[in-house]
Amino acid sequence: MHLDHDLDERFPHRHTYSAADPKRADGTRRALRIGLGGPVGTGKTATVAALCRALRDELSLAVVTNDIYTREDAEFLLREAVLPPERIAAVETGACPHTAIRDDISANLEAVEDLEDAVGPLDLILVESGGDNLTATFSKGLVDAQIFVIDVAGGDDIPRKGGPGVTTADLLVINKTDLAPYVGVDLEGMARDAKAQRGDLPVVFTSLKAEHGVRPVSDWVRERLADWTAGPA
Ligand SMILES: Nc1nc2c(ncn2[C@@H]2O[C@H](COP(=O)(O)OP(=O)(O)OP(=O)(O)O)[C@@H](O)[C@H]2O)c(=O)[nH]1
Numbered sequence: 001m002h003l004d005h006d007l008d009e010r011f012p013h014r015h016t017y018s019a020a021d022p023k024r025a026d027g028t029r030r031a032l033r034i035g036l037g038g039p040v041g042t043g044k045t046a047t048v049a050a051l052c053r054a055l056r057d058e059l060s061l062a063v064v065t066n067d068i069y070t071r072e073d074a075e076f077l078l079r080e081a082v083l084p085p086e087r088i089a090a091v092e093t094g095a096c097p098h099t100a101i102r103d104d105i106s107a108n109l110e111a112v113e114d115l116e117d118a119v120g121p122l123d124l125i126l127v128e129s130g131g132d133n134l135t136a137t138f139s140k141g142l143v144d145a146q147i148f149v150i151d152v153a154g155g156d157d158i159p160r161k162g163g164p165g166v167t168t169a170d171l172l173v174i175n176k177t178d179l180a181p182y183v184g185v186d187l188e189g190m191a192r193d194a195k196a197q198r199g200d201l202p203v204v205f206t207s208l209k210a211e212h213g214v215r216p217v218s219d220w221v222r223e224r225l226a227d228w229t230a231g232p233a
């Protein structure tokens with residue numbers, strides 16, 4: 001049984017920032033933690049990289065990546081030099097990716113706290129989950145808000161298939177819109193299906209191959225950060 005998951009279904013709460021203690025030991029507000037999850041290869045790391053490039057001049061940022069057996073995603077971000085190396089940490093989950101973000105979050109919490117200690121104070125920490133399936137969600141003890149990334153190449157029936165990532169994530173990103181013509185995907189149908197699953201929760205379409213393609217996501221992150229900063233400490 002996954003308690004978080006069960007609670008989510010009974011009490012879906014969004015942007016509630018209920019994770020761990022929102023304060024640092026010195027009483028100041030800690031960094032906002034945003035999780036990025038979603039199936040394998042949908043563009044989670046590409047979104048993290050683009051967010052770092054878009055936000056790094058205005059915010060103090062760090063990233064935690066999760067991979068099953070490697071540090072591949074962290075190495076990509078290091079190669080791309082999206083942030084200084086000391087701001088990128090890798091967790092090797094060694095098991096199903098969702099275990100490390102939902103059931104035993106200790107390795108991720110430690111990585112987040114070590115980053116705060118080493119390079120803080122931070123405004124924002126992005127935690128990328130290893131690629132998983134439609135049921136993977138983050139524990140609210142690890143992140144304050146979550147983004148679920150799917151892509152058009154996975155097929156236009158994915159929003160219709162639902163699952164907690166699609167239905168309850170604080171933001172649903174439908175990426176790789178540039179591929180829609182090649183895979184015969186109907187973006188308007190995907191938007192309708194996502195709306196049917198999510199009600200008023202936001203959905204954005206992105207193509208990270210386009211210049212400023214990440215803007216709908218970076219704008220959303222800025223709004224979350226403004227709410228977080230304004231919230232009671
Ligand atoms: N055409 C196109 N390709 C993209 C886009 N975003 C990402 N990709 C490509 O898709 C592939 C997978 O992207 P990643 O960012 O590694 O995906 P991921 O979700 O982090 O993958 P895992 O961590 O392995 O689950 C890479 O080759 C990216 O360059 C996009 O908007 N359009």
Ligand SMILES: [Mg+2]
Pocket residue numbers: 044045046073128131
């Ligand atoms: Mg990745």
